[in-house]
Amino acid sequence: xxxxxxxxxxxxxxxxxxxxxxxxxxxxxxxxxxxxxxxxxxxxxxxxxxxxxxxxxxxxxxxxxxxxxxxxxxxxxxxxxxxxxxxxxxxxxxxxxxxxxxxxxxxxxxxxxxxxxxxxxxxxxxxxxxxxxxxxxxxxxxxxxxxxxxxxxxxxxxxxxxxxxxxxxxxxxxxxxxxxxxxxxxxxxxxxxxxxxxxxxxxxxxxxxxxxxxxxxxxxxxxxxxxxxxxxxxxxxxxxxxxxxxxxxxxxxxxxxxxxxxxxxxxxxxxxxxxxxxxxxxxxxxxxxxxxxxxxxxxxxxxxxxxxxxxxxxxxxxxxxxxxxxxxxxxxxxxxxxxxxxxxxxxxxxxxxxxxxxxxxxxxxxxxxxxxxxxxxx
Numbered sequence: 266x267x268x269x270x271x272x273x274x275x276x277x278x279x280x281x282x283x284x285x286x287x288x289x290x291x292x293x294x295x296x297x298x299x300x301x302x303x304x305x306x307x308x309x310x311x312x313x314x315x316x317x318x319x320x321x322x323x324x325x326x327x328x329x330x331x332x333x334x335x336x337x338x339x340x341x342x343x344x345x346x347x348x349x350x351x352x353x354x355x356x357x358x359x360x361x362x363x364x365x366x367x368x369x370x371x372x373x374x375x376x377x378x379x380x381x382x383x384x385x386x387x388x389x390x391x392x393x394x395x396x397x398x399x400x401x402x403x404x405x406x407x408x409x410x411x412x413x414x415x416x417x418x419x420x421x422x423x424x425x426x427x428x429x430x431x432x433x434x435x436x437x438x439x440x441x442x443x444x445x446x447x448x449x450x451x452x453x454x455x456x457x458x459x460x461x462x463x464x465x466x467x468x469x470x471x472x473x474x475x476x477x478x479x480x481x482x483x484x485x486x487x488x489x490x491x492x493x494x495x496x497x498x499x500x501x502x503x504x505x506x507x508x509x510x511x512x513x514x515x516x517x518x519x520x521x522x523x524x525x526x527x528x529x530x531x532x533x534x535x536x537x538x539x540x541x542x543x544x545x546x547x548x549x550x551x552x553x554x555x556x557x558x559x560x561x562x563x564x565x566x567x568x569x570x571x572x573x574x575x576x577x578x579x580x581x582x583x584x585x586x587x588x589x590x591x592x593x594x595x596x597x598x599x600x601x602x603x604x605x606x607x608x609x610x611x612x613x614x615x616x617x618x619x620x621x622x623x624x625x626x627x628x629x630x631x632x633x634x635x636x637x638x639x640x641x642x643x
Contacts, residue, residue, distance in 0.1 A: 267295045273528045277436065284433045285525055287473045290466050291450035294458045298531055304538040308461055311545035312498055318552045319501040327587040328555055329501050335641045336505035337374035340483050343511050346370050350642050351633060354590035359631065370406045374483060377401040381491055382502050390495040392448050402480050411478035416440045421478050432522060434475035443474045464492045465537040472521055504548050509540040554640050566617045577610055589634035
């Protein structure tokens, strides 16, 4: 099918409301729009460069962990949580009680990403994997009573109420068939559809089906990176679109809704590919900036420590790339030293500008590798 000939679906009359039944997507797609083809080429080139960076950088998993934390805070913030990236790096017990629920939602998202990516070598990207990931996403937080890990068996909607909904997804009786079609499309090697076009269609279709009672937005955005890793486009989960979607939140929702109302896919695909292109370029720049920061600190600041303290300084520096929020107690455990020795080491890192005190307290203080965190928080 030529993408310009797409028909999004039709409305079905239910009792006192109409739900939207999308058409299936598991078939050949042709793309003749030259602007989209150019965007596709640029996005693929940048993904290739990002993939190369993620394989060349030593200890890249430390930095991937920060990417995941940034994604979790941003994707959750789109859904209304207030946790920022610095708070996400703090232990739950160190937060004010009123912030802990949002913190838990963010950490569920981090865990969901890690569990899903770890499963990919052993389990294909499938409805089973999505359901298992969804169960992790909703454990113990808002939505924990809304069938976590199961496709919905009742009607849902987007908006304040069913009567005043901005969009009503398909009736739940259609969900198993539609999600089966989605899964088959992802793995159909009998058709020839560029991967980035495929995932643009998959994300749109997933959000239109809205297969769960809660968590569809977060899981739909996570689905993008799971697809990229599952099909080998990225070796490491280093690209997340939530930051782009949050900065263009109104357009993001408008573009998805416009496909259903106008049957025109091209504007959505262009928007999605622009997001891939911009996010890949930013992720590459973050890797470059990390390497520059690391090189500068190792050249100018770590050598200022006395030779007897070099080992401790280097051990703390390595840890900060993985865990950029530390306490005196944690540093004491890291370097296997007394509390006053750890406090002195942290004090030196503060004087050098590597660490900043985060809490503003005299007790139970936390220190953040601010310049490093800022690279992910721009």
